Amino acid sequence: MDNEVSFWEQDSFLKPYDLIVVGAGIVGLSSALFYKQSHPDTRVAVLERGFLPQGASTRNAGFACVGSVGEHLADMDKESEANIKKRIRRRYEGLKLLKSTLGEKEIGYEHCGGYEFFRSEEDFNNVAPHIDQFNRWMFELVDEEEVYEARKLQDYPVIYNRLEGALHPGKMMQTLAQKASRAGVEIKWNTTVDSIAKDGTVHLEGDYSCEANQVLVAANGFVPKLLPEIDIRPARGLLFVTDNIPNLKWKGIFHHDRGYVYFRNIDDRLLIGGARNLDKSAEQTDKFGENTTIKNYLTNFASNVLKLPDDWQIDRQWSGIMGFTSTKTPVITQLDTHRFVAAGLSGMGIAIGMDVGRKAAGKLQ
Ligand SMILES: Cc1cc2nc3c(=O)[nH]c(=O)nc-3n(C[C@H](O)[C@H](O)[C@H](O)COP(=O)(O)OP(=O)(O)OC[C@H]3O[C@@H](n4cnc5c(N)ncnc54)[C@H](O)[C@@H]3O)c2cc1C
Structure with missing residues (x-):
């Protein structure tokens, strides 16, 4: 009634x-x-x-991205090339639409470039030989030359993507x-x-x-x-932002482990999130909340891999819910x-x- x-x-x-x-x-x-x-x-x-x-x-994390070499490679095990190419073009065109409809300044867009981050030379060597192939794809799909480039950053191997940026969700x-x-x-x-x-x-x-x-x-x-x-299927993602870390050296947006882990610098604070692949079935939920295994992993990653100073603290933590199709x-x-x-x-x-x-x-x- x-x-x-x-x-x-x-x-x-x-x-x-x-x-x-x-x-x-x-x-x-x-x-x-x-x-x-x-x-x-x-x-x-x-x-x-x-x-x-x-x-x-x-x-979300505010990454405006088209995808990393490691992500495209992982997708090739599961999907047709045509599907992946369609998705890359869709992301590229979608970002242009977003920026032109709302305005770059209005959405806090910063064209900082994206980095695929590898913890070891061995991991990098599994992905890097495919850079040329995906550069050819990018040229064919969106008429952009030399999108991906191997570099070194703070002694870690990375693949730079010059098309990516960050915004304020x-x-x-x-x-x-x-x-x-x-x-x-x-x-x-x-x-x-x-x-x-x-x-x-x-x-x-x-x-x-x-x-x-x-x-x-x-x-x-x-x-x-x-x-x-x-x-x-719902999928939960966990994020946190640290307190101020003067001269935080990581600048830009970073993807790691096929895009499952991501981090960026927000005015000398580190935002880090993801890693739901560590406990996928528990994270297939539409309830907000914290998964301790994932939080511990991200905390250790920030301390031991990104080498934040000893006294860093989490300033704010939250989760969000995504929706996945097969x-x-x-x-x-x-x-x-x-x-x-x-x-x-x-x-x-x-x-x-x-x-x-x-x-x-x-x-x-
Ligand atoms: C932690 C995290 C990090 C992410 N990082 C990135 C990133 O860096 N870059 C990127 O491209 N994408 C990222 N994403 C993904 C991106 O945020 C989502 O794909 C996108 O926001 C989905 O938009 P949507 O409008 O479909 O859904 P939503 O933003 O989820 O909107 C759905 C809305 O429906 C409302 N709703 C639900 N049920 C009802 C109901 N019964 N009645 C009324 N309202 C209802 C909800 O409250 C919600 O506001 C991330 C996601 C998460 C969770």
Whole structure:
């Protein structure tokens, strides 16, 4: 039974929407923005369960990347070359779209370059012979020459990627939310969707419901809770930022172990995260929280491999939830007459999130 709703409320706030988007992450807000821009006379709402976005888009590491040689090599064991090439091009084009839509300054973008970091010459030698091959790919795919280059950094072997950079996920999402609001999208925070009926009725926690001609579910790792038929697995990621470490020598963004571990410098603080491969089944969860094995690994890595000074401390720690498909390719699909899904960003949402939102908006009427 619905809450008691007045005639006036039903005739204003609760009038049927043309589009309701579930989830105010990068995909949800981008899809609402692009839809509203191409259909200015429609009524569009984004419903978000949190007071802030509460998934991955404001809780990630802020790496704007196209992928490392080690990651591409690891993917070649599991996927066709065509798939990997498509993904690389998608990331490259997706980053251009993000920067041109929101503005580099507004999202705190810094073109610092990316480094694939190796703990030993032996690990490096397993990957480095493929640099030329992936440089040829990059030229063929995105017309960029000599993208990857072997270097030495603080005595460790690295592969530099000149296309990558870092951004501020909070600023990125704030700018996106403001742009969507200005375009006329209603963003409703603290609004949890309980279920979505086939006729487009969206049932909310607290007994309210609203109607929409089209409902797009952009809840990424939380999609299975609303639509169990969609094959997306949640995956948790842990991050922490240290206190200030004067003259912290690591500058740029760094990937390690096929991208599972990552770190960067934020104004002389180290941000480090990942390593969910150490306990993959425990991390296949949509609950925020800490895994002690992973935290210990990251702490030891910071102390012993990156050689932070003895007295470093964690200033802030948090986790975020991703959504993975079995192929790392996002799902952008129409389920039935009124319901659509855009989710399963599989760990690289900054690069592809806005483009996934734009593609999803293109599927709507
Ligand atoms: C720790 C970590 C580090 C990462 N680092 C990077 C990185 O450096 N670079 C990169 O490219 N990618 C990174 N990612 C991945 C990237 O952040 C994601 O791929 C991307 O943000 C996913 O965007 P999304 O909009 O699909 O999902 P989300 O941002 O998760 O948005 C989904 C939203 O749906 C909401 N929601 C869920 N259920 C409901 C409901 N029932 N009712 C209402 N709202 C609901 C959630 O609260 C959430 O806000 C990282 C992810 C994590 C977790």
